[in-house]
Amino acid sequence: MPPFLIRFSSRALRAFGLLFLVLPIAEACASEYRQPALGGPDAPALHAVAMTFDDLPYVMAPGASPQANRAAALSANAAILDTLRRHAIPVTAFVNEDKVQALGAEGPRLVQRWNEGAFVLANHGFHHFDSNTLTPVQVEREITQGEATIGPLAHQAGRTLTFFRFPYNHVGDTEAKRLALSDIVHRHGYRLAATTIDVEDYLFNDAYECAFAHARSDAMGKIERAYLDYVRVEIPYYRALDTRVMGREIPSIMLLHSNRLNAVVLPAIIDIFRKDGTRFITLEEAQADPAYAIEPRMATVYGPMWGYRWARERHIAVNGALEPEAPAWIRGYCKTN
Numbered sequence: 001m002p003p004f005l006i007r008f009s010s011r012a013l014r015a016f017g018l019l020f021l022v023l024p025i026a027e028a029c030a031s032e033y034r035q036p037a038l039g040g041p042d043a044p045a046l047h048a049v050a051m052t053f054d055d056l057p058y059v060m061a062p063g064a065s066p067q068a069n070r071a072a073a074l075s076a077n078a079a080i081l082d083t084l085r086r087h088a089i090p091v092t093a094f095v096n097e098d099k100v101q102a103l104g105a106e107g108p109r110l111v112q113r114w115n116e117g118a119f120v121l122a123n124h125g126f127h128h129f130d131s132n133t134l135t136p137v138q139v140e141r142e143i144t145q146g147e148a149t150i151g152p153l154a155h156q157a158g159r160t161l162t163f164f165r166f167p168y169n170h171v172g173d174t175e176a177k178r179l180a181l182s183d184i185v186h187r188h189g190y191r192l193a194a195t196t197i198d199v200e201d202y203l204f205n206d207a208y209e210c211a212f213a214h215a216r217s218d219a220m221g222k223i224e225r226a227y228l229d230y231v232r233v234e235i236p237y238y239r240a241l242d243t244r245v246m247g248r249e250i251p252s253i254m255l256l257h258s259n260r261l262n263a264v265v266l267p268a269i270i271d272i273f274r275k276d277g278t279r280f281i282t283l284e285e286a287q288a289d290p291a292y293a294i295e296p297r298m299a300t301v302y303g304p305m306w307g308y309r310w311a312r313e314r315h316i317a318v319n320g321a322l323e324p325e326a327p328a329w330i331r332g333y334c335k336t337n
């Protein structure tokens with residue numbers, strides 16, 4: 001199931017009143033961490049981020065033909081990998097086995113390219129399953145069958161699969177389920193991948209695919225600009241949220257998807273981080289920070305970022321309504337164009 005079919009972000013939490021009141025988070029913390037422009041290549045990094053890509057090898061367009069999707073997957077993967085290599089950025093790539101199989105013989109070849117050097121494969125399940133609708137036994141099957149391609153590839157490279165991330169970041173909708181799923185993840189030798197920055201790229205990509213299908217290059221440019229504007233506000237928003245909740249700045253973990261839009265704008269996203277004084281680290285390095293030592297103990301139907309989970313756990317009031325929203329025209333784009 002494509003990610004945009006289920007609303008799972010922190011926005012959903014607001015509606016249920018799980019988070020409440022208080023200070024404008026960004027304002028409260030930004031001054032402490034506002035940095036001067038970088039002085040040059042040797043200037044010290046002020047922030048750290050681990051880049052992660054989900055739904056590998058590629059988020060296919062629902063209405064496109066298999067041939068068109070295969071061509072798009074090849075060109076998007078080439079563009080994303082080229083950008084990451086050019087900027088020497090490590091990345092962890094979360095794979096859905098069904099998406100590998102949908103690409104035929106090309107699937108494993110594409111995935112292998114994310115299994116080299118500073119690129120590391122990770123498990124995202126066989127299907128893009130929703131754990132809210134599955135039993136723990138079914139989830140365990142998703143995890144083990146999710147290793148069909150990436151397990152042997154990692155092994156051949158002398159690596160082991162370290163991280164698992166639940167689709168939609170759905171870690172368990174009841175406490176009993178959360179504990180059962182956490183136990184399964186650990187029993188299979190995984191660490192749960194954390195996620196701290198969500199830029200709703202799936203929403204923008206949904207609109208982008210629609211504009212692409214209608215050959216609206218003007219609209220595609222407009223969507224790219226709107227997306228980057230949103231990335232520019234969401235990165236500091238989530239960094240400030242985590243800083244406020246943890247009492248210090250911690251390494252961020254950025255969630256992106258392997259899709260048409262990110263293939264085009266990834267250089268600009270990297271530029272946003274670089275200008276912000278951010279260095280790129282591996283997911284393993286990020287999660288070596290003590291902040292990530294214990295998984296958030298919060299059962300939820302939704303998939304909020306870790307900052308919101310930590311806030312709830314620590315009884316720190318934050319006002320999720322202060323989080324900027326993606327523009328309404330992006331959400332409605334495919335319905336009106």
Ligand SMILES: [Zn+2]
Nearest residue numbers: 054055167168
């Ligand atoms: Zn996903």
